[in-house]
Amino acid sequence: MYVSARTDYAVRAMLAVAACHNQHSDQDGARPRLVKAAELAAAQEIPLSFLQGILLDLRRVGLLHSHRGVDGGYVLARPASEITVGDVVRAVGGALTTVRGLPITTTSYHGAATGLRDVWLAVEEAIEGVVDHTTLAALELGERA
DSSP states (O other): OOOOHHHHHHHHHHHHHHHHHTSBSSTTSOSBOOBOHHHHHHHHTOOHHHHHHHHHHHHHTTSEEEEOSTTOEEEESSOGGGOBHHHHHHHHHOOSOEETTEEGGGOOOOGGGTTHHHHHHHHHHHHHHHHTSOBHHHHHTTOOO
C-alpha cells in the first residue's frame, strides 16, 4: 500500500476534526465545535490550498459536514467511532491496493505467475483488516487495530 501525501493529510485532518468534535461551540453543549480549514492546516502543517481540496472530497463522500460563514467550519458527519481510516483513505485515494494502478480484482496471470493474484488479494485483505477496523475514535485513544 502506498500512502500518498494527500492520503496522509486527509487522515490527519480527520483526526484533528475528531479531536475538536467533543469541544462544544454553544453554551448548552448541543453542537460540536466547527473547525476552520486554516486552523486544520496550521495545526497539522498542511498547505491550506491542498487541504481545501481534500476537505471538499471528504465532504462529498459524507465524512464531513461544512458550514459557511464567519462562524463556519467543518465537523464530522458521523461519530468518530463510526469512521474508519479505510473510509478516509478510499475517499481521497480510491482503492486501497492496486497493481500497476488497477484494482487487484482485475489482474490475471498465466503460467508460473498464476498464484500471484492470490498473494495480492491476501495483501489487500490484510490491509483492509487494519484500516477498516481502526476508527478515528480508536486512534484518538491511542489504540491500534
